[in-house]
Amino acid sequence: MKVMVLGGDGYLGWPTAMHFSAKGHTVLAVDNYQRRQIALETDSEALIATPTLDERAQIFHEKTGKTVQVKIGDCADMLFLNSVVADFQPDTIIHYAEQPSAPYSMKGFHEAQMTLKNNLGVTFNVIWSVLQNCPDCHIVKLGTMGEYGTPNIDIEEGWIDIEHNGRKQKFLYPRQAGSLYHTTKVLDTDLLWFYVRTHGLRVTDLMQGPVYGLSTEESDLSDQLLPNFHYDDIFGTVVNRFLVQAIAGVPLTVYGKGGQTRGYLNLIDTLQCVELAAKSPADTGELRVLNQFTEQFTVNELAERVHRVGQSMGLNVQIKNIDNPRKEMEEHYYNAKHHALIDMGLEPHYMTDEVLAAMVEKILKYKDRIETRKIMPRVSWS
Amino acid sequence: MKVMVLGGDGYLGWPTAMHFSAKGHTVLAVDNYQRRQIALETDSEALIATPTLDERAQIFHEKTGKTVQVKIGDCADMLFLNSVVADFQPDTIIHYAEQPSAPYSMKGFHEAQMTLKNNLGVTFNVIWSVLQNCPDCHIVKLGTMGEYGTPNIDIEEGWIDIEHNGRKQKFLYPRQAGSLYHTTKVLDTDLLWFYVRTHGLRVTDLMQGPVYGLSTEESDLSDQLLPNFHYDDIFGTVVNRFLVQAIAGVPLTVYGKGGQTRGYLNLIDTLQCVELAAKSPADTGELRVLNQFTEQFTVNELAERVHRVGQSMGLNVQIKNIDNPRKEMEEHYYNAKHHALIDMGLEPHYMTDEVLAAMVEKILKYKDRIETRKIMPRVSWS
Numbered sequence: 001m002k003v004m005v006l007g008g009d010g011y012l013g014w015p016t017a018m019h020f021s022a023k024g025h026t027v028l029a030v031d032n033y034q035r036r037q038i039a040l041e042t043d044s045e046a047l048i049a050t051p052t053l054d055e056r057a058q059i060f061h062e063k064t065g066k067t068v069q070v071k072i073g074d075c076a077d078m079l080f081l082n083s084v085v086a087d088f089q090p091d092t093i094i095h096y097a098e099q100p101s102a103p104y105s106m107k108g109f110h111e112a113q114m115t116l117k118n119n120l121g122v123t124f125n126v127i128w129s130v131l132q133n134c135p136d137c138h139i140v141k142l143g144t145m146g147e148y149g150t151p152n153i154d155i156e157e158g159w160i161d162i163e164h165n166g167r168k169q170k171f172l173y174p175r176q177a178g179s180l181y182h183t184t185k186v187l188d189t190d191l192l193w194f195y196v197r198t199h200g201l202r203v204t205d206l207m208q209g210p211v212y213g214l215s216t217e218e219s220d221l222s223d224q225l226l227p228n229f230h231y232d233d234i235f236g237t238v239v240n241r242f243l244v245q246a247i248a249g250v251p252l253t254v255y256g257k258g259g260q261t262r263g264y265l266n267l268i269d270t271l272q273c274v275e276l277a278a279k280s281p282a283d284t285g286e287l288r289v290l291n292q293f294t295e296q297f298t299v300n301e302l303a304e305r306v307h308r309v310g311q312s313m314g315l316n317v318q319i320k321n322i323d324n325p326r327k328e329m330e331e332h333y334y335n336a337k338h339h340a341l342i343d344m345g346l347e348p349h350y351m352t353d354e355v356l357a358a359m360v361e362k363i364l365k366y367k368d369r370i371e372t373r374k375i376m377p378r379v380s381w382s
Numbered sequence: 383m384k385v386m387v388l389g390g391d392g393y394l395g396w397p398t399a400m401h402f403s404a405k406g407h408t409v410l411a412v413d414n415y416q417r418r419q420i421a422l423e424t425d426s427e428a429l430i431a432t433p434t435l436d437e438r439a440q441i442f443h444e445k446t447g448k449t450v451q452v453k454i455g456d457c458a459d460m461l462f463l464n465s466v467v468a469d470f471q472p473d474t475i476i477h478y479a480e481q482p483s484a485p486y487s488m489k490g491f492h493e494a495q496m497t498l499k500n501n502l503g504v505t506f507n508v509i510w511s512v513l514q515n516c517p518d519c520h521i522v523k524l525g526t527m528g529e530y531g532t533p534n535i536d537i538e539e540g541w542i543d544i545e546h547n548g549r550k551q552k553f554l555y556p557r558q559a560g561s562l563y564h565t566t567k568v569l570d571t572d573l574l575w576f577y578v579r580t581h582g583l584r585v586t587d588l589m590q591g592p593v594y595g596l597s598t599e600e601s602d603l604s605d606q607l608l609p610n611f612h613y614d615d616i617f618g619t620v621v622n623r624f625l626v627q628a629i630a631g632v633p634l635t636v637y638g639k640g641g642q643t644r645g646y647l648n649l650i651d652t653l654q655c656v657e658l659a660a661k662s663p664a665d666t667g668e669l670r671v672l673n674q675f676t677e678q679f680t681v682n683e684l685a686e687r688v689h690r691v692g693q694s695m696g697l698n699v700q701i702k703n704i705d706n707p708r709k710e711m712e713e714h715y716y717n718a719k720h721h722a723l724i725d726m727g728l729e730p731h732y733m734t735d736e737v738l739a740a741m742v743e744k745i746l747k748y749k750d751r752i753e754t755r756k757i758m759p760r761v762s763w764s
Contacts, residue, residue: 128494
């Protein structure tokens, strides 16, 4: 299978590229280092120094004999993307190439504009480069569970049957997201769904929860092959921030009441999910939506886990509720379905104490690189 | 009230600008002549020659003593829009400034890209120019009934209460539109709803059906003040096309089976609706959605009306079903609520035979300008 990974330099992109290559597929990773640039601009650089994509591809080749092709360029530029797709003729495009930070998207006009233009623009170009060059290509699009928000009813997998005044209709599950970044993913879904039904594209839209983890079969070969590890308020997810805070002796910063519930998954399971999706593509004219997470818990529960694991490793871990910089419900109903990927063969790796301890061990090696000024929220929703 | 009309050169924009000015409001019409440019490029120029905005404002002033201020520029350019909003400090922004043609948006990559970038981009700039300069300003946004598509259940006014597995939640009514143009309006709604709930904007989103009519109190003062009358396949709505076909002796071109049902309204009622919305603004943090049409019927029923009126006026009117260039259901359930504007005081002007006859009379004066090559569909959805 010929697989293009857009956003191949990202936290998910690079492990995905290695994973598909290790499995024997022909892989082209595409990126424009936009996340690195934003990290530089916002004082949010990753904990562990990351070689360039070309360097990482070379190290990966030395370790495994396998190849990841690399192309540096901007997928929001149709001239670039279209020529790459025309040359490579992918069977599958894995589209991660979006500005992924919610706080960044809420910072101000320019950050919001860049997020909207980039994310919608890349999705639009992916659609059209497939239509023009390889209409049978399967687009695997990274969405987010955040598209659904936190409704007071069960969250279904992408679609919902509505009965109203005695009649029935199946709709895309109504979405209302909590940041502009998450809203761009809602718009992506709307756009993909339109072109799926009018032009017969085949699309899998992965509604993914927050991912954690540093270890994959390939990234374990060398620290230089590790995924980017962000612990800052811009790119760091809550799991990463808590682990780094535990190590740095800073209280775990729970935003507000901490009753925010989300569905989480291990990076290893992201790789499984994307591979499962790629191996059994959506049909022509199908928008297949898969809820991609393995277990759900509150921020408070997460803080307690990190607290327990940290204490057991001799760290002095405190928990502190701070003012919530976001506008979100801090206590709410949350029951999100996630059967489809299990049915397709996903074997979950849960967030055990051992998994958290292994992350702590890895991060401890880089303890002296932690800069505590990056940990506290620097962007507010209001 | 200080009213900015974005897209002030358009079919709705110009009559709206005159209407608010005639009612004593301070009016600034903004446009970049984009529709004129597209009309030129696609051989779709309006039937009746239209003076520039500056010329029309001058003629309007000579006839009434009233003023419409004019500013020519691109609202997709934030530098331009922001400075205009900062200077004018509007109480109400009426946002019509979008590429309004469904067929144009389906023509190819460049047309689709332009539609997406322009429409989303202008809406985004409107949001941010209000946030930065006049956060209390009421945004009256022109959406379309086409956002809803043709679901098999009743169409509510913007919102729907869903009961699911014994729990309840109110959502934006799920939308799925039939063209990229209509889809950009769905994305606009998503975007507005996000900024309404996080930043407390006040927005009225008008889900408008196809509008017909050439006559308003102000446009009746001079043919030079008429709204643009498009009868081409790009900008002409079905009512206009049928009337021109009846006059030109070309069979009325019903797309497919002709069972497509839509909600229609008279241009006079658009002016009433927009004025009613502007006079009682949405609350801070409210996205108010109003379904804006007065009566619904099928394309076949419309063809029969034009046939009847044309025959009575001595025209030889034929009806012809042609292959549908669009992808849409040609027979479907359609029951769309439209109570809110009536409750606010809308007094409907229905599509009577007299109204159609008056339109025919007006168009007959320009019969020799009709170019039949513009009447048949030149863009296909497939």
